[in-house]
Amino acid sequence: MRYQRSSALFQDAQKYLPGGVNSPVRAFKGVGGTPIFIERAKGAYMYDADGHSYIDYINSWGPMIVGHAHPKVTEAIISQVEKGTSYGTPTELESEIAKLVVESVPGIDMVRFVNSGTEACMSAIRLARGFTKRDKIIKFAGCYHGHSDSFLIQAGSGAATFGEPNSPGVTQGTAKDTLLANFNDLENVKSLFENNPGEIAALILEPVAGNMGCIPPQEGFLEGLRELCTAHGALLIFDEVMTGFRLSMGGAQELFEITADIVTFGKVIGGGLPVGAFAGRREIMEYLAPIGPVYQAGTLSGNPLAMRAGLTTLQLLKQNPNCFEEVENTTLEIAEGVHNIFTKNSIEHSINVIGSMFSVFFTDVEVTDFETAKTANNPTFNRFYHHMLENGIYLPPSSFETWFISLAIQSEEIDKTLSAIDSFKG
Ligand code: PMP
Numbered sequence: 001m002r003y004q005r006s007s008a009l010f011q012d013a014q015k016y017l018p019g020g021v022n023s024p025v026r027a028f029k030g031v032g033g034t035p036i037f038i039e040r041a042k043g044a045y046m047y048d049a050d051g052h053s054y055i056d057y058i059n060s061w062g063p064m065i066v067g068h069a070h071p072k073v074t075e076a077i078i079s080q081v082e083k084g085t086s087y088g089t090p091t092e093l094e095s096e097i098a099k100l101v102v103e104s105v106p107g108i109d110m111v112r113f114v115n116s117g118t119e120a121c122m123s124a125i126r127l128a129r130g131f132t133k134r135d136k137i138i139k140f141a142g143c144y145h146g147h148s149d150s151f152l153i154q155a156g157s158g159a160a161t162f163g164e165p166n167s168p169g170v171t172q173g174t175a176k177d178t179l180l181a182n183f184n185d186l187e188n189v190k191s192l193f194e195n196n197p198g199e200i201a202a203l204i205l206e207p208v209a210g211n212m213g214c215i216p217p218q219e220g221f222l223e224g225l226r227e228l229c230t231a232h233g234a235l236l237i238f239d240e241v242m243t244g245f246r247l248s249m250g251g252a253q254e255l256f257e258i259t260a261d262i263v264t265f266g267k268v269i270g271g272g273l274p275v276g277a278f279a280g281r282r283e284i285m286e287y288l289a290p291i292g293p294v295y296q297a298g299t300l301s302g303n304p305l306a307m308r309a310g311l312t313t314l315q316l317l318k319q320n321p322n323c324f325e326e327v328e329n330t331t332l333e334i335a336e337g338v339h340n341i342f343t344k345n346s347i348e349h350s351i352n353v354i355g356s357m358f359s360v361f362f363t364d365v366e367v368t369d370f371e372t373a374k375t376a377n378n379p380t381f382n383r384f385y386h387h388m389l390e391n392g393i394y395l396p397p398s399s400f401e402t403w404f405i406s407l408a409i410q411s412e413e414i415d416k417t418l419s420a421i422d423s424f425k426g
Helices: 005-015 072-081 092-105 117-133 184-194 221-232 251-256 304-319 323-344 378-388 411-422
Strands: 038-042 045-048 053-056 110-112 136-140 178-181 199-203 235-239 262-265 276-280 350-354 358-360
Touching: 053 411, 092 110, 092 199, 092 276, 110 117, 110 304, 117 136, 117 199, 117 262, 117 276, 136 184, 136 276, 178 184, 178 304, 184 221, 184 251, 199 221, 221 235, 235 251, 251 262, 304 323, 323 358, 323 411, 378 411
Parallel strands: 136 178, 136 199, 199 235, 235 262
Antiparallel strands: 038 045, 045 053, 110 276, 262 276, 350 358
């Protein structure tokens, strides 16, 4: 059996871990079959417990933009380990990475580091509520901002994959303060603002949605949101956990030339170690404890090991200004290849691509929001998924997830990927 050892490891894991995993989509519940247990990764490749290799298109769900176990990042981590991994005190490293983030990202003066994207978004909302002295927030159906209570309402990602976008355990009291809008629907947002005058603290969105598959904003959408937030005194929060340091050094803000009031980060900023961050203008950020009234804290926040991995990754990107164009070109080559092959093989599909983010939906509808994303044919995706896996290509195990391309993927990997795609017959 191809996945014999993975299968045995999964059996064992289920005895001690709910569902055998520590994050739901890893369990392959959507695509079926045995989750693949990975033993090591290097560059563009991951290697499983049964000795198979895979070209990796998850890249740890985004962080590994420079490829796995990059020698510079590995060396930096090892040298930090020898000096200790966490002190619970300030370190010079924290200011060094904060300075790099502030210099790279438009419109921000200060950063607070946390340990995950969830924490970053949860804290950003608390800060926005404290700053505006209002309670309600607007989020978009199919966007995912981590698993904190106010976001698990029509959430994307794993929640959407399992058909449970609203989680039990979120109280009605919390849910009533989260207003829902449709992605790319400015009129919808406008009416929410009009129907809740003076009550909306913030609007949070992924400027490029990546948790209902990849869905870029339509022309004028982000501009319109910026105008509505300013007109109604609400803060605009860009969740750049996926897009930060991936679409460009300054993220989606730089790409679309829109300045948000608070920006959240995760994934690339930690270089594969647990790091999140939220950032904004000084007047907003100084609302945080210890100088302001909004409380937020963390034992391991800004720990030197994670900071070192993040800083080294961001420096690698900064030193190579063409890297975003390079990884975008790789992505476009793959996207065009997939489109041409599926057209030739008469496989219905819709492709969304931006920067190094990319999704294939098995539908003939243009995918612009959660409703259209849900038209994708999941049985086809599941067959496609297992076909690719057997051919040594590791994709995110759900059509509601985005493929992340790394700089380690080169022409050899592109050729292998396209040839695996060509042998899929629907
Ligand atoms: N926001 C976005 C846009 C995300 O994609 C994710 C994770 N996929 C999160 C927030 C939550 O980040 P984490 O899993 O690190 O808590």
